[in-house]
Amino acid sequence: MAGRGAERASRRIVAWTLGTRGAEAARRLWHQLPARYRRHCWYFTDEWKAYAQVLPRIRHRRCPKGDGGTNVVEAINCSLRHRCRVLVRKNCSFSKCLKMHIARIKISIDGHNRSIILD
Numbered sequence: 001m002a003g004r005g006a007e008r009a010s011r012r013i014v015a016w017t018l019g020t021r022g023a024e025a026a027r028r029l030w031h032q033l034p035a036r037y038r039r040h041c042w043y044f045t046d047e048w049k050a051y052a053q054v055l056p057r058i059r060h061r062r063c064p065k066g067d068g069g070t071n072v073v074e075a076i077n078c079s080l081r082h083r084c085r086v087l088v089r090k091n092c093s094f095s096k097c098l099k100m101h102i103a104r105i106k107i108s109i110d111g112h113n114r115s116i117i118l119d
Helices: 023-032 035-040 049-054 071-083 098-118
Strands: 003-006 013-017 043-045 060-062
Touching: 003 023, 003 071, 013 023, 013 098, 023 049, 049 060, 071 098
Parallel strands: 043 060
Antiparallel strands: 003 013
8 A cells, every 4th residue: 555644633544545655646645635634734744755746845744764753654554454464565465356455455444444433
C-alpha cells in the first residue's frame, strides 16, 4: 500500500491508495481525501519528497524519523499488517488477482475503522 490518510484524534483511516511511494500515488491519495480534510487539516508525513510535491506547504509538516509525528499512522500500519497478511513483506500470503488484493485490503481497513467506532 502506498499511502493512507488517518485522522489523528480518532485513528480512523479516511483515504488510502495502492502504488509506489511516488508523486502520482501521493496525488491519488490527496484526491481521495474528503474535501473537508483537504481544506482544514494539518498533514504530518515522513520525509518522502512526493508528499512535499503534492501537499500544501503551509499545512504540511515533514516529521523526521523518531520525531513522533507519524506515530498514529505507524500504529495503524502495524494493526493492518496483523489483520491483512498481504501487507506483510516476505510472506507466503499473496493475491493472484489485483482485484482480490484490493478487496482484502479494503476489508481490513473497514474492519479497522469499525473497531474504532465500536470502542
